[in-house]
Amino acid sequence: MDLIDRYLAAVRRHLPRNLQDDVIQELSDNLRSEAEEREQEAGRALNADEQSALLKKHGHPWLMASRYLPQQQLIGPALFPYFRQTLILVLFWIVLPITLIGGALSAIYSDHPGQAWGQALGAAWNGAIYATGIVTLVFAVLERERVRFTALDKWDPSWLPAAPTGRPVPRGESVAGLVFGLTFLLWWLGLIHVPQITSWGGQPVRFVAAAIWTTMFYPILFSLIASIAIYVVDLVRPWRSITVSLIDLAIGVYNVVIVAMVLRAGHFVEVIGDPLHADVLTRADRFINASVEWTFIVLGAVFILDMLYEVWLMTHAAKSAKVISSLA
Amino acid sequence: MDPNLFDSLRLELRRGSLTLAVLAQLRAEHYGYTLRKALADLGLEIDEGTLYPLLRRLETQELLTSEWREEGGRKKRFYKLSPDGRQIFKQLLAEWNGINQSLDRIV
Numbered sequence: 001m002d003l004i005d006r007y008l009a010a011v012r013r014h015l016p017r018n019l020q021d022d023v024i025q026e027l028s029d030n031l032r033s034e035a036e037e038r039e040q041e042a043g044r045a046l047n048a049d050e051q052s053a054l055l056k057k058h059g060h061p062w063l064m065a066s067r068y069l070p071q072q073q074l075i076g077p078a079l080f081p082y083f084r085q086t087l088i089l090v091l092f093w094i095v096l097p098i099t100l101i102g103g104a105l106s107a108i109y110s111d112h113p114g115q116a117w118g119q120a121l122g123a124a125w126n127g128a129i130y131a132t133g134i135v136t137l138v139f140a141v142l143e144r145e146r147v148r149f150t151a152l153d154k155w156d157p158s159w160l161p162a163a164p165t166g167r168p169v170p171r172g173e174s175v176a177g178l179v180f181g182l183t184f185l186l187w188w189l190g191l192i193h194v195p196q197i198t199s200w201g202g203q204p205v206r207f208v209a210a211a212i213w214t215t216m217f218y219p220i221l222f223s224l225i226a227s228i229a230i231y232v233v234d235l236v237r238p239w240r241s242i243t244v245s246l247i248d249l250a251i252g253v254y255n256v257v258i259v260a261m262v263l264r265a266g267h268f269v270e271v272i273g274d275p276l277h278a279d280v281l282t283r284a285d286r287f288i289n290a291s292v293e294w295t296f297i298v299l300g301a302v303f304i305l306d307m308l309y310e311v312w313l314m315t316h317a318a319k320s321a322k323v324i325s326s327l328a
Numbered sequence: 329m330d331p332n333l334f335d336s337l338r339l340e341l342r343r344g345s346l347t348l349a350v351l352a353q354l355r356a357e358h359y360g361y362t363l364r365k366a367l368a369d370l371g372l373e374i375d376e377g378t379l380y381p382l383l384r385r386l387e388t389q390e391l392l393t394s395e396w397r398e399e400g401g402r403k404k405r406f407y408k409l410s411p412d413g414r415q416i417f418k419q420l421l422a423e424w425n426g427i428n429q430s431l432d433r434i435v
Contacts, residue, residue: 026404029361029402030360032402057375059377070388
């Protein structure tokens with residue numbers, strides 16, 4: 001019965017050492033008993049195909065051996081909800097914020113902020129993989145030791161927060177807004193720098209902010225801080241009450257006013273260079289200022305569309321609430 | 329519909345009842361092969377890959393006792409219910425009967 005011996009040897013290889021002798025001896029007896037019964041029925045020895053069919057019924061040696069392992073699930077149904085919540089907490093409230101803050105600080109003090117952000121994103125990815133592995137390992141050990149958590153058995157429904165009212169805000173939207181807002185704020189405060197254009201049409205030039213930016217520095221700063229505050233509120237409390245929506249609308253109106261004031265200035269960047277190349281300077285001046293102008297026109301349109309969308313979401317949420325309460 | 333859905337649900341349905349069937353049959357002493365045959369003769373097919381690890385698990389849970397004995401020129405491991413196993417079996421049987429009665433009323 002060469003095939004049976006080979007099967008038993010293969011199962012043995014995948015068994016823990018302390019189980020090998022015992023399991024293989026028992027399995028051997030069971031296999032041979034079954035083979036003998038079939039031989040008695042057939043009146044002859046089993047051929048290779050029949051032996052093969054007998055062994056295939058028992059399953060692949062690797063699978064057969066795995067069924068003898070004391071732990072059949074890495075993380076069982078009792079622990080899985082705790083595992084899931086722990087993973088969410090670790091990834092989105094520890095790894096991601098630490099990486100983003102670290103990335104921001106690196107970008108501030110680095111000569112190559114883009115590279116620093118790239119490294120921060122790489123670190124976030126690696127951190128997420130390690131954190132997932134460590135949390136999974138911890139819970140796998142807890143499952144093996146049959147640890148069970150009972151703290152949540154003592155919960156009291158009266159501890160639950162009030163039911164959310166208002167429209168839901170996707171967390172991704174808040175996180176994206178926060179990341180962009182913080183990045184722009186750091187740039188506005190001069191804490192991070194973008195590469196400067198130092199030549200135009202083959203001539204050395206310098207671009208200097210026009211006077212309008214000095215006038216608008218604090219109004220824009222206030223707008224950035226207010227927007228970031230709204231994103232933080234949305235992140236912590238991902239459903240917008242009417243109050244928060246109205247504040248957001250007010251910020252939107254304020255932003256549109258800022259855009260209008262900037263556009264009214266008409267001139268945004270001074271181009272400084274060799275006066276002997278006035279034509280180059282003029283072309284650069286027209287191009288840069290037109291670019292800034294169109295950017296702000298688009299920005300103004302985006303602010304207006306965002307406000308209209310917010311109003312639509314508010315009315316939509318109000319209508320849904322009315323329908324739900326009429327059905328109750 | 330997922331073609332594997334029925335198999336998956338059937339497996340869940342059988343999982344608990346297999347343990348009860350094995351405990352019931354081990355009120356008398358058996359070794360692995362004769363236990364499987366006895367269950368099959370009574371209409372409950374259980375594949376080898378499931379039965380033998382189940383016996384190990386029940387023994388680890390101290391619901392079964394086992395001993396090696398030589399029979400027919402080979403060493404065989406004979407299983408039977410332990411005192412704890414007998415108690416658990418009675419409790420599980422009562423639970424099973426309760427579930428059956430409820431199901432009869434529901435279906």
